[in-house]
Amino acid sequence: MPTVSMKVNGVDVSGDVEARTLLVQFLRETLDMTGTHVGCDTSQCGACCVLMNGDSVKSCSVLAVQAEGAEITTIEGLANGDELHPMQDAFRQNHGLQCGFCTPGMVISAIDLVSKNPKPTEKEVREWLEGNLCRCTGYHNIVKAIQAGAQAMGG
Amino acid sequence: MYDFEYHRAASLDDAAGKLKSADDGTLVAGGMTLIPTLKLRLASPSDLIDISGLAELSGIKAEGDAVVVGAATIHAAVAASSDVRAKIPALADLAELIGDAQVRNRGTLGGSIANNDPTADYPAALLALGATIRTDHREIAADDYFEGLFETALDAGEIITQVAFPVPEKASYQKFPNPASRYALVGVFVAKGPSGVRVAVTGAGLDGVFRVTEMETALAENFSPDAIKDVSVSADGLNADIHAGADYRAHLIGVLARRAVADCT
Ligand SMILES: Cc1cc2nc3c(=O)[nH]c(=O)nc-3n(C[C@H](O)[C@H](O)[C@H](O)COP(=O)(O)OP(=O)(O)OC[C@H]3O[C@@H](n4cnc5c(N)ncnc54)[C@H](O)[C@@H]3O)c2cc1C
Ligand code: FES
Ligand code: FES
Numbered sequence: 001m002p003t004v005s006m007k008v009n010g011v012d013v014s015g016d017v018e019a020r021t022l023l024v025q026f027l028r029e030t031l032d033m034t035g036t037h038v039g040c041d042t043s044q045c046g047a048c049c050v051l052m053n054g055d056s057v058k059s060c061s062v063l064a065v066q067a068e069g070a071e072i073t074t075i076e077g078l079a080n081g082d083e084l085h086p087m088q089d090a091f092r093q094n095h096g097l098q099c100g101f102c103t104p105g106m107v108i109s110a111i112d113l114v115s116k117n118p119k120p121t122e123k124e125v126r127e128w129l130e131g132n133l134c135r136c137t138g139y140h141n142i143v144k145a146i147q148a149g150a151q152a153m154g155g
Numbered sequence: 156m157y158d159f160e161y162h163r164a165a166s167l168d169d170a171a172g173k174l175k176s177a178d179d180g181t182l183v184a185g186g187m188t189l190i191p192t193l194k195l196r197l198a199s200p201s202d203l204i205d206i207s208g209l210a211e212l213s214g215i216k217a218e219g220d221a222v223v224v225g226a227a228t229i230h231a232a233v234a235a236s237s238d239v240r241a242k243i244p245a246l247a248d249l250a251e252l253i254g255d256a257q258v259r260n261r262g263t264l265g266g267s268i269a270n271n272d273p274t275a276d277y278p279a280a281l282l283a284l285g286a287t288i289r290t291d292h293r294e295i296a297a298d299d300y301f302e303g304l305f306e307t308a309l310d311a312g313e314i315i316t317q318v319a320f321p322v323p324e325k326a327s328y329q330k331f332p333n334p335a336s337r338y339a340l341v342g343v344f345v346a347k348g349p350s351g352v353r354v355a356v357t358g359a360g361l362d363g364v365f366r367v368t369e370m371e372t373a374l375a376e377n378f379s380p381d382a383i384k385d386v387s388v389s390a391d392g393l394n395a396d397i398h399a400g401a402d403y404r405a406h407l408i409g410v411l412a413r414r415a416v417a418d419c420t
Contacts, residue, residue, distance in 0.1 A: 002161060019161035019203070020193070043191045044336070046257060055231070055260040061190045062261065065161045066183075066205060109256065130337060131255025 006070050008033070009077025017064050023057075024048045026064035027074060035075040035104050039133070046132035049105035049112075050074050056112035058131070075104035078111075086152035087111050087145075096145030098136035106132050110146040114153050122147065157199040167211045167316065170204050171291055174312050177202035182314065184227050187254070187262035188270045212265065212316055215239060220322050220349070222246070226265025226315040234259065243284070244420060245326035245344065249276050252330050254337050265315040268300075271307050271363060273394070274338035278364035280328065281318065283344035283355035289317040303362045323348030327418040329411040331358075333398055340399055341407040345415035351375060354412055359393050359404040370412055380413040 005014035008031065015030045027033045027050070038060055039047035048060040051073035078085035084092065087107050097103045106129070113120055113128045120128065125143045134142060160177075164170035174180045181200040183189050184207050192198050206212055212227035215236045222242050224233060233239055233250035240247045253259055253267075253276055267277045268288065280286070281297040288295045291314045300308045309315070326346035333340045339358030346353050352374040354367045373382045388408045390401035399407070 018158050020156045020158045022190075041194065043187065043258075046255070049257060052260075056257050057260050058257045061186060063161065063186070063190065063203075065163075066186065066207070068163070112256065128256055131257045 002065050004064050004068050006067050006072055008072045009074060015064075019063065019065055021064045022060055023050070023052075023062040023064050023067050023072075024059035026067075027059060027072075030064075033074055033076055037101055037104055039101060039105075044131070044133065045102070046105040046109060047102050049108040049132070051108055051112060054112075054115065056109050073108070075107060078107065085111075087114070087149035090149030090152055091142075091145045094141050094145035094148055096137065096142045102132060102134040102136075106134065106142055106146075110149060111153075113146070114150045118150060118154070120147065120150060156193045157196060159200050160202045161205065162202060163205045164209060167206075167209065167291060167314065170206050170209070171312070171314060173202070173204045174314070177204070180204055182206055182269075184263040184266040185229060185258075185261035186266075187258050188266060188272070206265075206314070207261075207263070217242065218319065221319045222322060223317050223319045224264055225317055227263050228265075230254075230259035230262050230264070230267075231256070233264065242322045243320055243326060245323075245328045245346070246280055246284075246320060249280050249328040249330075249342075249344070252276060252328070252332070252337075264318060268318070269307065269309060269315055271301055271305050272338070273304050273360060273363040274333070274336075274340075274358045276328070276330065276339055276342055276357060279339075279342050279344035279355040279357040280320070281355075282364050282366060283346040283353040284320045284323060284326065284348060285346075285350035285353065286321070287319045288315060289319065290315050301364050306363075321349050325419040327415040327420065329415045329418065331407050331411060335398075341404050341411055343408060343411040343415050345374070345412060345419060347374075347378060347419065352378065354415075356408055356412075359408060361392050361394050367408065367412065374416065378416065378419075380416045383409070383412055383416065 001016045037047035039045035043061045178201040180202040213225045230250045323346040328344045330342040342357045354370045388405045390405040393401040395401040
């Protein structure tokens with residue numbers, strides 16, 4: 001069985017996995033980090049988004065072995081102790097979630113957007129969220145949250 | 156997903172060697188097509204040879220009158236490239252319209268054209284711009300490359316290394332995305348360049364990407380939306396599914412082609 005090593009939220013981790021193990025399975029099942037969700041079978045919902053070397057990817061469509069040596073950031077890695085990441089806090093303040101299932105992916109995707117485009121317009125946020133589906137909110141407050149989060153992050 | 160042996164290629168030669176020695180090996184680049192396919196158990200390769208991130212296959216450079224894009228270059232890099240933006244803005248626009256941000260962060264040009272999905276975007280750009288596909292063995296003109304649904308001129312074990320896109324005088328890509336998948340319901344790439352005026356259509360054809368020569372002739376004479384307003388595209392040979400009938404797709408080809416001509420820069 002291949003051994004895979006990577007840095008997850010700043011911590012070096014490794015594990016023996018089958019080659020077919022998805023990155024999201026490695027996170028959830030091997031590392032017991034269940035913050036990253038799986039919402040579909042078709043690579044379309046974005047609930048599984050994590051940052052891989054700074055860019056958001058769908059961890060359900062990347063093999064764990066492909067992340068060998070990579071730096072991964074999951075939703076668990078954002079807060080600083082009890083202090084939420086500004087984007088997490090913006091989701092909370094703006095009611096950017098209802099059931100919360102899509103939220104980890106939304107927050108990660110939003111952080112990737114802001115890293116590339118510090119002051120996204122509403123249209124740019126909506127376009128960027130193409131790969132993140134929410135079945136509850138109707139997106140309105142998610143878009144608001146992301147713009148507020150971008151501002152709080154210094155944009 | 157069935158299990159397989161995974162190998163990360165150290166170089167192009169290494170990838171070719173591993174592909175040859177595997178029982179039933181497959182390349183993986185971005186995995187945005189292959190991994191969903193494996194998850195559905197629609198394929199069961201013995202070995203996966205990973206070429207993503209191979210320096211030899213990545214990157215974008217201007218080369219004479221062409222922009223050359225490495226096969227393992229991700230869509231996001233093409234969309235963000237200042238060379239592509241400056242020389243072939245329509246190509247950067249196209250890359251930016253593929254799927255979603257996360258797909259663009261992994262999916263590659265080589266993977267897209269090796270797969271030749273009839274609703275993929277890049278095939279339209281390659282055909283309209285008269286691009287050349289470079290492999291580890293030879294060069295193939297786009298006109299000879301796309302051979303039908305998921306079929307290409309690639310031989311077994313052949314690896315795409317680069318695509319050379321001649322810089323056009325002007326070009327535009329107009330896409331009517333499927334509202335659910337974001338693949339092209341119909342996409343039309345119009346280019347006026349070294350190989351004349353070309354109109355290439357993706358998403359609509361039962362056999363994949365194709366050119367509309369009647370429009371090309373009319374536009375060669377008079378490059379304006381008006382010149383093609385009376386050219387009707389036949390619904391024969393066009394795809395019909397729950398998203399759109401063949402006649403609707405035929406209509407969209409006309410509309411998008413006129414928009415593309417009007418938008419050409
Ligand atoms: C949710 C979603 C939405 C999408 N939307 C769109 C869209 O709107 N438009 C669009 O065009 N595409 C879309 N795609 C597909 C996406 O563009 C893929 O990235 C692309 O089709 C395949 O590239 P890849 O690098 O991921 O290839 P992989 O999945 O790694 O490989 C695909 C195939 O190509 C072969 N291959 C890869 N590289 C090479 C090479 N260099 N030489 C020879 N063979 C090679 C592999 O062996 C495999 O058979 C979407 C995908 C998803 C998951
Ligand atoms: S779980 Fe739906 S895109 Fe990954
Ligand atoms: S809050 Fe329920 S899916 Fe988005």
